[in-house]
Amino acid sequence: MAVDEALLESAAENNLCSLRWYRWDQPTISLGYFQKNENEEQNESWKGLPRVRRLSGGGAILHHHELTYSFAVPASHPLSKSPPDLYLTIHQPLIDVLASHGLQVAFRGVSFKSQNEPFLCFGRGDERDLVYEGNKVLGSAQRRRRGAIVQHGSLLLLTSEYAPHFPGLLNQVEQTSIYQAQFLTQLAEEFSQAISQEIQLPLESQKLTDEEIQIARQLETEKYSRASWTSRQK
Structure with missing residues (x-):
């Protein structure tokens, strides 16, 4: 999280554009910047997991069998002028790359909100989310600073035992060994290109x-x- 904020600072101060792909070394919850961290919102299956707070907004993300990205863009780049377009610009190439691997992912196209938003991001719905067979597999959130923007996103690959109600991209495909090895490296490289x-x-x-x-x-x-x-309350 500290590195992602440092990249936002580089975008704001040094006019640098950065894309970062990474994974987590243990199952972890990242809280959205504005999100409350309250005991009554915790589920027994994940309440004991380590927690961090992101700079970007949105719901909590369970970082387990997934790929996380951050993209920092300076104020000088046209994409910084329209944050909604930034979501579309980053998500569309992901759709194209996944399609080349036989995974037909698409934009949700509609948003839905409830009075009490689900604690986890993958239980929420935004029109710019990416869905696979009707299930959300990627969501993103942003933070702006001095005209620069950092955008975080999480691509859910496999179902986590801590959140079994969220299917991942590869659950219907016998690719567990590939998932653990060269496939993720290849995927990140193709996404970046x-x-x-x-x-x-x-x-x-x-x-x-x-x-x-x-x-x-x-x-x-x-x-x-x-x-x-x-743990601060917003």
Whole structure:
């Protein structure tokens, strides 16, 4: 989470555009920035999991059998002028790549909200969500800072035992071994290439800059590792 905020700072201060794909080393709940962290909203199956709070909004995400991405775009890029279009611009290449693997994913097309929003993001519905066989498999959320935007998203690949009511993309396909190995690396590379073409910016694979590492470490110490940040009530 600290790295993603550091990339947003790079977008805002240094006019850099960044795309990051990553996974989690243990099942973890990430709370949306504005989300309450209340005991009565916790389900027995996931309430004991580690928690962090994201910079972006939306519902909590159970990061288990999934891919997480963050995309930071500076104020100078046309996409920063229309946050709704940013969702579509990032999600469409994902649809195209998954279709090439025989996975027919589509935009939901309609939104639905209840008076008491579900705690987990994958129980909520937005028209820009991606669905597979009627089930949500990708949702995204944003945060703006000085004109720059960071967008987070989670692509659900397999059903988690902590949330068995949310089917993943690969549940109907015998690809568990592939999922664990080369398939995810290939998928992230294909997503990155497709997004690069969509936003008309060249793709350059590189590590974090020294400045980004320094900012991320400071944010980790002073914000993201503190219980007061994770558990605060909005």
